[in-house]
Amino acid sequence: MERMAKTVAAQLDVGSARLADPAPRVRFQWTAALAAAAPAWLVARAIVLALQGLVISTGQHPVNRMPDLSTFSGPMSELLSWDSAWYLGLAEHGYGAYSSTGERVFPLLPLTTRAVSQLGIPAAASIILICWAAALLFGVLVYRLALELTGDRATATRAVWLSQLAPGAFVLVLGYAEALAGVCAVTFFIAIRRLPDGSRATWLWLAAGFAAGVAAGLDRPVGLILALPGAIELIRVRRASIGQLAARAAVTVSPFVGTGIYLLWTAHVYGQFSMPYKVQTTAGLRGSVVSDPLSSVKQMLNAYTSHSTELLTLILATVTVALVWVCARRLPFSLTAWSAVTVLSALTAPLMSSYARYTAAAVPLLIAAAMITKDKRAWAWTLGASVFAFGYLTYAAFSGTYVP
Secondary structure, eight states: OHHHHHHHHHHHHHHHHHHSSSSOOOOOOHHHHHHHHHHHHHHHHHHHHHHHHHHHHHTOSOOEEOTTSOEEOSTTGGGGOTHHHHHHHHHHHOGGGSOGGGGGSOSHHHHHHHHHHTTTOOHHHHHHHHHHHHHHHHHHHHHHHHHHHHOOHHHHHHHHHHHHHSGGGGGGTTTOTHHHHHHHHHHHHHHHTSOOOOOHHHHHHHHHHHHHHHHHHHHOTTGGGGHHHHHHHHHHTTTSOHHHHHHHHHHHHHHHHHHHHHHHHHHHHHSOTTHHHHHHTSTTTTOSSOOOHHHHHHHHHHHOOTTOSHHHHHHHHHHHHHHHHHHHHHSOHHHHHHHHHHHHHHHTSGGGTTHHHHHHTOHHHHHHHHHTOOSHHHHHHHHHHHHHHHHHHHHHHHTTSOOO
């Protein structure tokens, strides 16, 4: 066992030596990152709002309902459809107002929405404001991480465009938790990839990484997966000072802290520690912990029609699996491991439901795609295909034929 542990550690040392500084350092500027992220952010919202108007004008959208089944409508109603209605309802009325299935929705976005609404902003406007601001910050942070990993501003810019216009990224325009999840994940990655130099900036990033990890654990059921890359990076810097190791160990376990806080609350209120995860396995939601992806593929092909999204989901699954391989070849092992587990979690959902959403904020995959599309023609095809899928899934979600 001791020899095996030394072998694994040696392999991590080799990998980190090869990947710690893959390109010459380029100075990061927040203004440059914002300038790169803002156009893509604006384009995403223009597309979604245009399609929302189209669906509403043609009367093809289903009746939008809150968790208590009350209906709602309005010029921005589609942005609050599907799970957005749950986040909004919980922000306004709390978990006690609904059935136990509400516990599947993790509390970070509802709590943040309630806090912002205390400023006098209606909750419906607050949740959109939060998600839109988080989506823009997500793009800025993706730019920073991509720049640190590649040393190339053009690659970082391409990664930003994909972060806002990946097929499932339309949920960043809605009242979904994915925008906050993306911010948490990228902040966590930047923090754990910092070299243990003891500088003030490093300590600040470690503090931000701890906060991001706790928030990720409170944001979505899979937030705790972030502990995996944290543990891998902790091994990589195992020769650092005691203080640095202690801080990085705290960052590593922070996703479990966030999730644990919520699970302890559900245990106190409902008497079941694992209720949020058990609810997910009921029919009509995820349905099971793990489903056979091959069986899902067969059922999806049998169910495919010209108006369904099954084929697009299968194409996207193939692309994301290929991008995991690209990550393994060109990005740090810690980010590859997180991407692989994220994709595996999406693949094993029954019928790969919500696959595009689950993988939309898989940042290492976005950076990998940006790295292999330096050729202008390849990039044009990639962005064009992504925007088409983005628009198609948005329209399908708003018209009620696709569950994001």
